[in-house]
Amino acid sequence: MLQTPDRLDPEVVIFDFDGVIIDSVPTKNGGFAILYGIDDAETEERMRQTIWRNGGLSRFKMLAILEREMFGRDPGPAEIDDLARRYAEIVDPRVPDCALIAGAETVLDRLDGTPCHLVSGTPHEVLMGTVRAKGLERHFRSITGSPNVKAEVFARIVAAGGHDPARSLAIGDSLTELEAARKAGMAFVGVVSEGLPNPFPPDVTVVGDLHGLAQRL
Numbered sequence: 001m002l003q004t005p006d007r008l009d010p011e012v013v014i015f016d017f018d019g020v021i022i023d024s025v026p027t028k029n030g031g032f033a034i035l036y037g038i039d040d041a042e043t044e045e046r047m048r049q050t051i052w053r054n055g056g057l058s059r060f061k062m063l064a065i066l067e068r069e070m071f072g073r074d075p076g077p078a079e080i081d082d083l084a085r086r087y088a089e090i091v092d093p094r095v096p097d098c099a100l101i102a103g104a105e106t107v108l109d110r111l112d113g114t115p116c117h118l119v120s121g122t123p124h125e126v127l128m129g130t131v132r133a134k135g136l137e138r139h140f141r142s143i144t145g146s147p148n149v150k151a152e153v154f155a156r157i158v159a160a161g162g163h164d165p166a167r168s169l170a171i172g173d174s175l176t177e178l179e180a181a182r183k184a185g186m187a188f189v190g191v192v193s194e195g196l197p198n199p200f201p202p203d204v205t206v207v208g209d210l211h212g213l214a215q216r217l
């Protein structure tokens, strides 16, 4: 692999959005606690752990996991859709007000000339609205939200560009992106914000924000 943790010279970069480009993880996770009306610290902590273990999934998949692991329920698709609609009402209007992750614009400017793609578990139209509100659209060759599956999108982007997977870099804040990158044979750097637990195995390079990534480009 040509990538080293100290120096990255990628042909193509795939970014996750929440927790990587935009500091929206507390807002999005807090939305689940509001949705379920959770106000005791112990249940909130259990929910936070469950969300953290399953980071990077779509809200539909996350809601099914929370229903099962937190409440022992197995709702059908119509109930999940209803929960997702209520979750959207709570969270989606708030996300465009979230700040960018430190260094995001520096990294995107520095990568001008290198194809950058955005791949997120957020519903596609919601994602597009936030990206446009933040004025970030011009930085990305493609923008893909759910219901697309990250592993498939990563592999498709690398193949479509004729890129060497080993010189293709994915940046994410959860295991979903690490697994997608590994499946596609890509290099990976994790973003772990200060104060948050590191979900990645010890061999994964992590940075605290995108200034940390900019230093390696």
Ligand SMILES: [Mg+2]
Pocket: 016, 017, 018, 019, 020, 056, 172, 173, 174
């Ligand atoms: Mg994320």
